[in-house]
Amino acid sequence: MSSHPRRPARHLPAAEWWAPLLVDVAAIQRGSAPAGLCVRDIDLSSGTAELTVQWPGRADATLLPDPEAGRAALLRLMAAAGPVEPAPEDHDSEFWVADTPLLSHAWLLDELGRRSDAWYAYLPQPVELLGVATDGRDTATVSVARLSRDDVVRVRVALEGLGSDGTDAGLAYTIVEHAHAADPATLPTAGVQGGRPVYVSTLP
Numbered sequence: 001m002s003s004h005p006r007r008p009a010r011h012l013p014a015a016e017w018w019a020p021l022l023v024d025v026a027a028i029q030r031g032s033a034p035a036g037l038c039v040r041d042i043d044l045s046s047g048t049a050e051l052t053v054q055w056p057g058r059a060d061a062t063l064l065p066d067p068e069a070g071r072a073a074l075l076r077l078m079a080a081a082g083p084v085e086p087a088p089e090d091h092d093s094e095f096w097v098a099d100t101p102l103l104s105h106a107w108l109l110d111e112l113g114r115r116s117d118a119w120y121a122y123l124p125q126p127v128e129l130l131g132v133a134t135d136g137r138d139t140a141t142v143s144v145a146r147l148s149r150d151d152v153v154r155v156r157v158a159l160e161g162l163g164s165d166g167t168d169a170g171l172a173y174t175i176v177e178h179a180h181a182a183d184p185a186t187l188p189t190a191g192v193q194g195g196r197p198v199y200v201s202t203l204p
Contacts, residue, residue, distance in 0.1 A: 002120045006128065007047075010068050015116045018044050018129060021067035022113030024074050025051070027087035029106035030096075035083040038102060038136035039109070045130040045143075045194055054136075055082040098163035105134045107163030108171070112142070115172035122173065123180050125149075130193070134159070144179035145196065152193050153179040156202040178203055 009015045022042070029039050040060065041052040051063040061081035065074050071086070078084045088094070098104040109132060119129055130143040130152065140162075142155045155175050162168055178201065187199040 005116065005120050006126070016119055016129070018049060018067055019113045019116035021049055021065060022109045024071040026106045026110035026113060027071055027091050028075055028078060028084055029109060030091065030103060031085040031087040032083065033100060033102040033106065035085060037082065037084060038134065039105070040136065041131065041133040043131045053078060053081055058082055095166070097165065101137050101159040104159040104162035105136065105140055108140050108157065112172050118172040118176045123176065125180065127176060127180060142175050144176065146180065150196055151184065152196045152198045153182045154190060154198060154200045155179050156200065175203065
């Protein structure tokens with residue numbers, strides 16, 4: 001537990017370095033869902049951000065954004081790979097609900113980005129966000145490194161209904177707490193990531 005992020009964002013000292021990026025990706029995912037954009041993977045494990053994006057009928061594209069370059073810069077970067085649209089103008093101030101899997105994914109990314117204090121301010125042992133992936137249809141997977149245990153828990157989150165009615169607020173804290181409490185003896189394994197054993201757990 002700490003009062004400070006492990007690695008603060010340059011312009012938001014109370015947020016983790018990846019938080020502005022997740023919020024911006026969420027906005028573009030929301031605006032571009034009708035065009036078929038799926039931000040399939042956000043890999044943060046190297047300490048830099050790598051995005052894998054896809055559209056129907058197109059090959060996956062890998063992007064290397066500056067996490068704090070801003071939404072307009074991210075939109076331009078994504079536009080070089082496929083069709084994108086900005087989020088509605090009031091995206092950052094309005095209450096909105098998700099009614100498709102891609103919009104539920106956008107909602108989850110927004111939740112994680114806006115509540116990055118979940119990763120440093122509430123648990124007795126340190127954890128780190130390694131990435132967020134999705135199949136764009138059924139499930140998103142949030143990879144959590146448990147630093148004191150030197151392992152990784154991939155928390156699977158169902159997309160159906162996620163962010164549809166306001167009852168999922170605070171899900172970032174639930175995911176982190178679930179990963180922290182996971183018992184490796186009861187979980188299936190999924191290889192190794194960064195030299196750490198990986199376990200898979202599904203959020204109830």
